[in-house]
Amino acid sequence: MQTEDLAKIGFGVVVVLAIIGGIVTVGGPATGRMEKRDQARLSDIRALQNYVTCVARARDKTLPDSLDGNNECRRELDRTDPFDGTPYVYRKLSETSYELCANFELPDALSTWQRPQLDPETGCLQYEFIP
Amino acid sequence: MRPADQLAAFVADALKAGRSREEITTALSDAGWTGPEIRAALHAWADGDFNPPVPRPRPMVSAKEAFLYGLMFVSLAVTAVHLVILGFELADNWIPDPAHTYGYYSRSTVRWSISALIVFFPMFLWLNNLIGKAVKKDEGKRRSGVRKWITYLTLFCATLTLLSDLIVVIHAYLNGDLTARFFVKSTIVAVVAGLIFLYFRGEMKEAEDAD
Secondary structure, three states, X not given: OOHHHHHHHHHHHHHHHHHHHHHHHHOOHHHHHHHHHHHHHHHHHHHHHHHHHHHHHHOOOOOOOXXXXXXXXXXXXXXXXXXXXXXXXXXXXXXXXXEEEOOOOOHHHOOHHHOOOEEOOOOEEEEEOOO | OOHHHHHHHXXXXXXXXXXXXXXXXXXXXXXXXXXXXXXXXXXXXXXXXXXXXXXXXXXXXXXXXXXXXXXXXXXXXXXXHHHHHHHHHHHHHHOOOOOOOOOOOOHHHHHHHHHHHHHHHHHHHHHHHHHHHHHHHOHHHHHOHHHHHHHHHHHHHHHHHHXXXXXXXXXXXXXXXXXXHHHHHHHHHHHHHHHHHHHXXXXXXXXXXXX
C-alpha cells in the first residue's frame, strides 16, 4: 500500500473519530433544543433578578417576600416557564440574598461564565442584593 | 525556458523546417512526451502548408484545472483547520486543567466544526479522486503547473505548521506549561499536519521529474 493511501485512510479515520467524539460530547439536535430552552429560562431569570433589584431599591433596600403584589416596578415579565408551564420560584434567603429557580434541562451545558450563581442540582441561582 | 515553451518552440521549428506531423509525433514520443501533450502541442499550430506555421488561439492556463486544484486546496485547508478546532474543543472538555479555572468550551463551536467537516472532507476526497483519475488517464497532467504549485504550497504550509508546533512544545516544556491538555493539543496539530505532509509527499516526488 502506498503512503498516499495510508495517509488518506488515516485522515478519514481521524475525521470520523472527531465527528463522533464531537456528537457524543455535545449531543444531537434534541440536546441543542434543550440548550436553547435553558437559555430562554436563564434570560427570564435575569429579567426577574432585575425586577427584584428594582423593587428592593424602591422599598428602601428591603427584598420583597414574593414576586407578586409589588406595584413599584412595572415590567413585562414571564413568571412561568414558557415550555413546561411551572412558575419560576423566588425565595428570600436573608435580608440581602435570595434565589430564583427554574427547571433547567441541561444546567451543565450552560457555559461557566453564564452561571456563576447557578447550582446545577436544584436549578436555583443565588443572588446578593447590592443596593 | 519552461518545458512547455521548449516543446512549443520545438514544434514550431520542426514545422517551419517542413517536417511532417507524424515525424514530429514520433520524435516527441521517443523523447518521453505523452500523447495528449504532443497532440496539444501540435494542435497549437493550424493545419495547412502555410509557412511559417500559423498559431491557433488558445487559453494560457487551464481554468478548469485551476478551479479543481484551488477547490481541493481550500477543502483540505478547511478540513485541517476544523479538525484542529474540534480536537482543541474536545481536549478542553475532556481533560480537566486545575490551573485553567474557566476552561470552557463552546458547544456551538463544536457543532460548527462538525458541520464544516461533513461538507468539506467528502468534498476533498471526491476532488482528489477526480484529479487522480484524470492524471492516471493522462500522465502529462502530472506536469501541470497548477498541480505543482498547489502541491508545494500545501507542503509548505504543513511543514511550517509542524515546525511551529515543535517550537511551541519546546517553549511550553521550558516554561513549565506542558500539561496533559497542552500535550494532547500539540499532538492533534502534529497528527493533522503530518497526515497532510505524508499525503502530498508522494505528489512532490512526481512533481520533481516535472521541473
